[in-house]
Amino acid sequence: MNSGIYPTYGPQGLQVWAISDEPQSTLEAFRDALGLSLPILLDPGGATRKQYEMVNAFPTAAYPQQWLIGVDGTIVFFNNELEHEALTTAIEAELAKMGR
Secondary structure, X not given: OOOOHHHHHHHHOOOOOEEEOOOHHHHHHHHHHHOOOOOEEEOHHHHXXXXXXXXXXXXXXXXXXXXXXXXXXXXXXXXXXXXXXXXXXXXXXXXXXXXX
């Protein structure tokens, strides 16, 4: 993540993953081309997308999407546009719940 979100909040407990139902070889090529170091989780069949109702949140299937899952496992932020301030506010609120 080049936005500085992970380097800033990772040491405080933020975990960042990419999740996709694309083939592993496609994802590895994407990761390598962008020089990403975050884990890419495979979601064959789109089970995660279905569980979190991503299709209903963004019917146009715009990518990339940001989803922040709170400390209690619920979705506390989602968007398909980069809104750095809103995302960092949500991250800070969740980290505060963890006492960080």
